[in-house]
Amino acid sequence: MEQVLSGSWKLTLNCTRAEAESISADEFALAMLEPMPALMTSERVADDADQWQLDAYFEDKPDDQTVAAVRALVPSAAEADITLQPVDEQDWVTISQEGIEPVHTSRFYVHTSANRGEIPQGVRPLRIEAGRAFGTGQHETTLGCLTMIERMKASGARFHNIADVGTGTGLLAFAALNLWPAAAVVASDIDPVAMEVTEENAKANGVPLGRLPGQLALATAAGIDHPLLHRRAPYDLIIANILAGPLVELAPRLTSVLAEGGTLILAGLLDRQAATVATAYRRQGMRLAGRMAGEWPTLRLVKRTRYGIGRVRRPGPDGPGLAPGFGSW
Structure with a gap:
């Protein structure tokens, strides 16, 4: 039997690219919810604006009210089936930083501990972990x-x-x-x-x-x-x-x-x-x-x-x- 990390749940909904881009502007609708989810959006099919995905990660299993609030962020999924499942025990820092690449600008190199790589010369490195607050540089x-x-x-x-x-x-x-x-x-x-x-x-x-x-x-x-x-x-x-x-x-x-x-x-x-x-x-x-x-x-x-x-x-x-x-x- 798989061991499940207590408090680790994932809710998945299909969405469109337009909905994914608008979700950040609507996250205050979730601010009063307990548990408060961490939201991630991604392409399911490359270059297809109708084939995107919203994943919501929770510290505890969400109740029906919380699920409904997340669903409300994605109007196209109003009648669609959802996937709610416990997540296997794993490194949650790795989950939150999955797919994140360092940001290299003319003066700065913004990275996490997981994607530091080789720091270019002549720039100021800044280690900013993805996690409890918004603003890692990737957005x-x-x-x-x-x-x-x-x-x-x-x-x-x-x-x-x-x-x-x-x-x-x-x-x-x-x-x-x-x-x-x-x-x-x-x-x-x-x-x-x-x-x-x-x-x-x-x-x-x-x-x-x-x-x-x-x-x-x-x-x-x-x-x-x-x-x-x-x-x-x-x-x-x-x-x-x-x-x-x-x-x-x-x-x-x-x-x-x-x-x-x-x-x-x-x-x-x-x-x-x-x-x-x-x-x-x-x-x-x-x-x-x-x-x-x-x-x-x-x-x-x-x-x-x-x-x-x-x-x-x-x-x-x-x-x-x-x-x-x-x-x-």
């Missing part, structure tokens, strides 16, 4: 942000005060601190587990933690709702790789803590959602300055300069400076 949204900030660095952009909102694993905050090592960087996430993972990853990658320039500060927060995030504003660079809905909702608050001329990098949105997200930020005085195209685009926006008596002054290292909108939340 197009994270890769898009990583590439965008690399391009800004290559063009001569300089930033001194950076926030990574919705940091996940901390990857983008680590990369920003590496690109601008004298900057003050803060990483935040609404999920306390994500902040635990970020702290673990920082230590594993030799990223200094603290609240001084050249160090990474951490804050568990919904959006920017944290005293530390308020005190450190205004920022000249904010990275927010979240989801389209929260990005639209956060538009007034994110822009309120961004300095005039500051840059905002947005990701986590599908191509069909880009116009809606960009419009929400234009209404807050932002202009679209760049875009990385694709099914999961990355937007680069810049805060317009405003003039008038309503501009708020804030002390800074070079004397009193102007921080429009600061303190207006």
Whole structure:
């Protein structure tokens, strides 16, 4: 008789490519479920948009309500049979990282302990395990942000005060601190587990933690709702790789803590959602300055300069400076 690892169950549903690409935007529908599944999508038949598969992994056997919630993510499977089965005892790190390849950009090499391979010369290696938090670098949204900030660095952009909102694993905050090592960087996430993972990853990658320039500060927060995030504003660079809905909702608050001329990098949105997200930020005085195209685009926006008596002054290292909108939340 096969030995089964207690708490290991797998639910499989057939789906389409479009459904697979939309699942990340709908995962909040599962946030309150116990057990909370880990979702993975893959092609069943290469280059066939109708032949994809959703696998949901659970720590415990899911009940009918949980199964129904997962099925709701895949409308095409509303009447289809499902496969729910215990999973044989095996290395769950290997399962979660199956099929993951290292990410090699112009300045970084992002890998897991299972796929380290030979690290190329001239790049900064970052070990980010797939597991408890989102953002290993393999997803197009994270890769898009990583590439965008690399391009800004290559063009001569300089930033001194950076926030990574919705940091996940901390990857983008680590990369920003590496690109601008004298900057003050803060990483935040609404999920306390994500902040635990970020702290673990920082230590594993030799990223200094603290609240001084050249160090990474951490804050568990919904959006920017944290005293530390308020005190450190205004920022000249904010990275927010979240989801389209929260990005639209956060538009007034994110822009309120961004300095005039500051840059905002947005990701986590599908191509069909880009116009809606960009419009929400234009209404807050932002202009679209760049875009990385694709099914999961990355937007680069810049805060317009405003003039008038309503501009708020804030002390800074070079004397009193102007921080429009600061303190207006």
